[in-house]
Amino acid sequence: MSRNDDLPASLPGLIMTRARWEGCTNFIGGSWQRAASGQTLPMINPADGQVIDTISRSSSGEISRAIKAARSALDDGEWSRLHPVDRGRLLMRISEMIRAHTDRLAALEAGDTGKPLSQATHDITATARYFEFYGGGVDKLGGETIPYLNDHDVRTRREPHGVTGHIIPWNYPAQIYARTLAPALAMGNAVVLKPAEEACLVTLALTELAREAGLPPGSLNLVTGTGEDAGAALAAHPGLDFLSFTGSPTTGTRIQSAAARNHIDCTLELGGKSPQIVFADADLERAIPLILNGIIQNSGQTCSAGSRLLVQDEIAPEVLARLQHAFERCVAGPPDLDPDLGPLISARQCERVNGYLSACNDDHVVARGTIHPEASDAGFFVPPTLLSGLEPSDPLMQDEVFGPVLSCMRFADEADAVRLANGTDYGLVAGVWTCDGARQTRIANALECGQVFLNCFGAGGGVELPFGGVGKSGHGREKGLEALRQFSRLKTIVQWTG
Numbered sequence: 238m239s240r241n242d243d244l245p246a247s248l249p250g251l252i253m254t255r256a257r258w259e260g261c262t263n264f265i266g267g268s269w270q271r272a273a274s275g276q277t278l279p280m281i282n283p284a285d286g287q288v289i290d291t292i293s294r295s296s297s298g299e300i301s302r303a304i305k306a307a308r309s310a311l312d313d314g315e316w317s318r319l320h321p322v323d324r325g326r327l328l329m330r331i332s333e334m335i336r337a338h339t340d341r342l343a344a345l346e347a348g349d350t351g352k353p354l355s356q357a358t359h360d361i362t363a364t365a366r367y368f369e370f371y372g373g374g375v376d377k378l379g380g381e382t383i384p385y386l387n388d389h390d391v392r393t394r395r396e397p398h399g400v401t402g403h404i405i406p407w408n409y410p411a412q413i414y415a416r417t418l419a420p421a422l423a424m425g426n427a428v429v430l431k432p433a434e435e436a437c438l439v440t441l442a443l444t445e446l447a448r449e450a451g452l453p454p455g456s457l458n459l460v461t462g463t464g465e466d467a468g469a470a471l472a473a474h475p476g477l478d479f480l481s482f483t484g485s486p487t488t489g490t491r492i493q494s495a496a497a498r499n500h501i502d503c504t505l506e507l508g509g510k511s512p513q514i515v516f517a518d519a520d521l522e523r524a525i526p527l528i529l530n531g532i533i534q535n536s537g538q539t540c541s542a543g544s545r546l547l548v549q550d551e552i553a554p555e556v557l558a559r560l561q562h563a564f565e566r567c568v569a570g571p572p573d574l575d576p577d578l579g580p581l582i583s584a585r586q587c588e589r590v591n592g593y594l595s596a597c598n599d600d601h602v603v604a605r606g607t608i609h610p611e612a613s614d615a616g617f618f619v620p621p622t623l624l625s626g627l628e629p630s631d632p633l634m635q636d637e638v639f640g641p642v643l644s645c646m647r648f649a650d651e652a653d654a655v656r657l658a659n660g661t662d663y664g665l666v667a668g669v670w671t672c673d674g675a676r677q678t679r680i681a682n683a684l685e686c687g688q689v690f691l692n693c694f695g696a697g698g699g700v701e702l703p704f705g706g707v708g709k710s711g712h713g714r715e716k717g718l719e720a721l722r723q724f725s726r727l728k729t730i731v732q733w734t735g
């Protein structure tokens with residue numbers, strides 16, 4: 238089954254030159270393999286609809302082999318014998334190699350997802366930063382001693398879960414790969430990752446870089462395929478000790494049900510309908526570009542996109558006029574032109590976003606951007622769109638559209654703003670724009686979500702910042718040192734000292 242002999246020395250080199258490699262895209266127990274069935278899936282360039290590569294369409298057999306490889310890495314492999322500081326150094330080495338290959342990885346990510354080249358480059362920089370941050374974090378998180386009875390000594394110990402399963406989406410393949418794998422590896426777990434079938438070439442290149450960096454066999458395994466097949470098999474596998482998922486609420490429910498059947502814990506990051514709340518005293522010079530960026534970044538296909546604009550009555554006309562101007566100047570185009578935004582990921586995602594827009598009365602449309610004349614008609618482009626005058630119950634104010642669509646409503650006062658902001662099933666992030674310091678604190682405390690930005694908006698924010706949702710946005714915290722807690726379990730040791 239191993240096809241290492243047939244492959245050139247550097248798989249990233251192969252992938253990046255887009256040479257044919259016959260769907261040999263599973264990395265199991267330290268070697269590249271293809272699915273036993275021989276079936277493949279096409280990878281499509283969203284900017285022109287053309288097939289750029291193929292990946293293995295794997296199923297439960299490949300998943301079982303990957304979990305077995307991970308288990309043996311933990312039981313008696315080289316991985317189980319590494320000191321924490323050596324694990325950290327390995328992650329740092331991966332980070333350095335990612336940095337050294339930034340341009341090629343960014344080109345690969347841009348071709349696969351359609352995102353503008355500068356955005357893809359930023360994503361690769363963040364990807365390297367994850368491995369650096371968690372490489373440095375490996376030896377920083379200890380247990381504690383607990384005062385108890387005089388003749389007993391109590392300490393806690395952080396241990397890896399064991400074999401962790403990771404299912405990631407297509408919107409930020411490189412970043413989310415690093416966000417979920419780096420802390421899991423840092424804590425000494427052995428991982429099995431199933432990337433998204435819509436965009437995953439960069440995850441293969443990153444995995445090959447990790448192999449070249451010296452990550453021991455079985456510590457990191459990757460299996461490509463569809464969600465319904467390989468994804469469901471991974472989530473349901475009884476050999477898993479923990480699951481980490483980023484994607485839709487519908488799939489999140491399936492993941493959590495599968496985890497429950499195996500009595501394991503999971504983290505779910507399921508997106509949002511995050512509000513940007515603009516008060517009459519806001520610094521609009523600062524706010525407007527960041528509000529625009531918060532919805533056009535990655536064409537709105539960002540879990541933490543600021544997709545709901547809540548504006549205080551008295552400045553609504555001015556805010557809408559400024560945003561109208563900004564939206565009308567935005568151009569969607571192919572990645573190599575480095576436009577304001579790229580295409581959506583797929584024809585399906587395009588239909589979903591256009592479905593929301595066509596169900597909405599034209600009277601609500603305040604502004605639309607344009608599509609670059611050089612953009613292919615076969616690409617999945619949707620111009621950025623600003624809507625206003627919607628009701629709180631409108632699907633455009635409630636649902637995660639996952640496109641470059643900003644829906645606006647007005648509010649009267651602070652209480653009204655908080656009520657509207659908290660008035661969806663989601664709760665991931667929020668932006669608050671006001672110069673009143675006491676109000677900033679009141680609102681930040683009242684918002685039901687995982688991250689609040691005061692006079693700034695990070696759309697996900699830095700690697701250092703704990704991140705995660707409430708309600709339909711999911712549960713658990715990733716990023717920051719919190720992720721090291723999520724990817725480990727606590728043992729309490731009580732010793733009688735006589």
Ligand code: NAI
Nearest residue numbers: 405406432433463464468469484485488506507508540639
């Ligand atoms: P999805 O949740 O179906 O896919 C995400 C990942 O889950 C992919 O790797 C997929 O292969 C896998 N998956 C799908 N079905 C599965 C199953 N039954 N068992 C195990 N794994 C499975 O999301 P999809 O269909 O790509 O996008 C639909 C909507 O979800 C988007 O329009 C958007 O609103 C939301 N979404 C949110 C994301 C976020 O960052 N939170 C990322 C991607 C999508």
Ligand code: MG
Nearest residue numbers: 464465485488
């Ligand atoms: Mg799906």
